[in-house]
Amino acid sequence: MSVQSTVSTSGTPSGLLEVLAELRERLRGEKYCAQRLLRVSLPVELDNTPLEIAAACRESERQIFATRDNKFTLVGFGHSRRLSTNNAEQTAAILDQAQQLVAGSDACWLGGCSFAGNTGVGRWQEFPAACFVLPLVELRETNGFCEVAINMYAESYAQWQTRLEAIDQLVGEISAIPSLAGSRLPALVARRDTISLREWRELVMNALEAIRGGGFKKVVLAREVELCLTAPADPFAALAQLDRQHNPGYLFALTSGKDHFFGCSPERLFKQKGHQLVTEALAGTVRRGLDGDEDAALESRLIQSRKLVHEHQLVADAIHSALCPLALQLSPVSDVGVVKLRHIQHSYQKVSAILRPDVSIGQLFSSLHPTPAICGYPSAQAKAFIRDHEHFQRGWYSGVAGVIGAEHAEFSVAIRSGLARGDKVWLYSGVGIVRGSNPVGEWRELESKLQVMLDTLLPHAH
Numbered sequence: 001m002s003v004q005s006t007v008s009t010s011g012t013p014s015g016l017l018e019v020l021a022e023l024r025e026r027l028r029g030e031k032y033c034a035q036r037l038l039r040v041s042l043p044v045e046l047d048n049t050p051l052e053i054a055a056a057c058r059e060s061e062r063q064i065f066a067t068r069d070n071k072f073t074l075v076g077f078g079h080s081r082r083l084s085t086n087n088a089e090q091t092a093a094i095l096d097q098a099q100q101l102v103a104g105s106d107a108c109w110l111g112g113c114s115f116a117g118n119t120g121v122g123r124w125q126e127f128p129a130a131c132f133v134l135p136l137v138e139l140r141e142t143n144g145f146c147e148v149a150i151n152m153y154a155e156s157y158a159q160w161q162t163r164l165e166a167i168d169q170l171v172g173e174i175s176a177i178p179s180l181a182g183s184r185l186p187a188l189v190a191r192r193d194t195i196s197l198r199e200w201r202e203l204v205m206n207a208l209e210a211i212r213g214g215g216f217k218k219v220v221l222a223r224e225v226e227l228c229l230t231a232p233a234d235p236f237a238a239l240a241q242l243d244r245q246h247n248p249g250y251l252f253a254l255t256s257g258k259d260h261f262f263g264c265s266p267e268r269l270f271k272q273k274g275h276q277l278v279t280e281a282l283a284g285t286v287r288r289g290l291d292g293d294e295d296a297a298l299e300s301r302l303i304q305s306r307k308l309v310h311e312h313q314l315v316a317d318a319i320h321s322a323l324c325p326l327a328l329q330l331s332p333v334s335d336v337g338v339v340k341l342r343h344i345q346h347s348y349q350k351v352s353a354i355l356r357p358d359v360s361i362g363q364l365f366s367s368l369h370p371t372p373a374i375c376g377y378p379s380a381q382a383k384a385f386i387r388d389h390e391h392f393q394r395g396w397y398s399g400v401a402g403v404i405g406a407e408h409a410e411f412s413v414a415i416r417s418g419l420a421r422g423d424k425v426w427l428y429s430g431v432g433i434v435r436g437s438n439p440v441g442e443w444r445e446l447e448s449k450l451q452v453m454l455d456t457l458l459p460h461a462h
């Protein structure tokens with residue numbers, strides 16, 4: 001695939017519809033050429049945030065990903081290419097292919113991968129082992145600067161025409177949006193926990209027994225909660241709202257068929273820019289205090305408790321070991337910091353590296369995922385325990401959601417996430433079980449982790 005870019009000039013239209021019309025006009029002047037990525041882009045001034053616009057375009061296939069530092073937001077509408085596999089062995093190759101296909105361009109893929117190569121079965125039929133799309137139309141905000149782009153790519157002339165029609169349809173949808181004032185989110189009809197506290201206690205005791213027997217040191221066990229709502233769930237509207245509240249997490253919603261995988265994760269799997277890599281260990285949790293003093297006391301416990309330090313350090317050590325063979329330089333083990341979220345706080349350690357020149361994004365992914373933060377340690381034993389004991393299919397929960405560009409990629413660990421289908425939503429949360437874990441305490445931690453998603457989807461429930 002060859003790449004051609006049309007760079008924007010100044011003095012051009014600035015509103016979203018005007019800019020789209022101008023880009024559409026530029027495409028009209030382009031000759032159809034099979035299997036060539038043609039990207040046209042222009043700066044735009046938006047009256048609303050990119051996530052609000054995504055939330056308003058209910059008829060379109062949409063994908064969103066916003067980094068947790070709020071410096072980069074990508075909203076994709078429709079797609080001009082899709083790379084997917086249901087074969088876990090091919091996930092790394094798909095990631096490498098995605099990066100190669102946009103070499104020399106500013107285009108970015110949006111998508112994700114399942115936990116530990118899970119295939120798209122049962123509830124997760126729309127979400128295979130890995131799936132990334134190149135959006136047909138995108139809105140991008142980088143450090144406060146917004147642009148609109150069209151990524152044209154077609155295998156045949158008929159497909160080229162179909163893409164043009166899809167762009168026109170989207171433009172029609174945007175122009176028909178009466179007002180972007182936030183819609184009212186559906187209310188809750190019923191909540192069903194697919195595991196009871198009694199069953200959870202048994203599951204944790206079982207894991208602790210395996211830890212005592214030397215089977216593994218840590219396993220991350222998770223829970224699924226099913227919500228039944230009064231109307232179809234609207235994760236895009238919910239995330240647009242979280243974004244307005246400056247939620248300090250990655251925000252993502254990825255549509256496949258009629259289903260949406262979405263979340264607001266505090267955790268980075270990695271950020272790669274050329275040969276620079278930044279990753280982290282984020283594990284070990286206490287709740288937020290009701291006032292400053294209690295919060296500080298809880299923070300001290302997070303940094304000092306033997307159980308919590310062990311739970312965290314297993315992750316940091318495993319990340320260092322995984323990166324060693326891939327890195328020319330690796331940051332030394334650093335001091336443990338604390339990330340404060342609305343309901344909970346986590347121990348955090350940044351890890352950075354200069355990668356060997358031959359290391360690909362696929363290799364990085366395979367070496368780091370799944371980390372002991374969401375699987376356990378050692379990985380193979382923890383994975384087997386999860387496969388044999390968890391009460392549900394993880395699918396993309398605790399997989400990754402992210403973006404892949406030519407020179408950079410950023411992946412969040414897809415926790416604090418859920419799957420929405422019609423008026424049903426399944427939410428997921430997990431906890432690290434290590435020696436010293438207490439089943440009821442861990443259950444409470446699961447509840448706190450679910451709370452952000454519950455607050456987001458059901459803001460009127462209180």
Ligand SMILES: C=C(O[C@@H]1C=C(C(=O)O)C=C[C@H]1O)C(=O)O
Binds near residue numbers: 222346449
């Ligand atoms: C697995 C999840 O979170 C992970 C588990 C943590 C813990 O047990 O302390 C903390 C952060 C994450 O690494 C989740 O939120 O679902």
Ligand SMILES: [Mg+2]
Binds near residue numbers: 283285311431432445
């Ligand atoms: Mg924990």
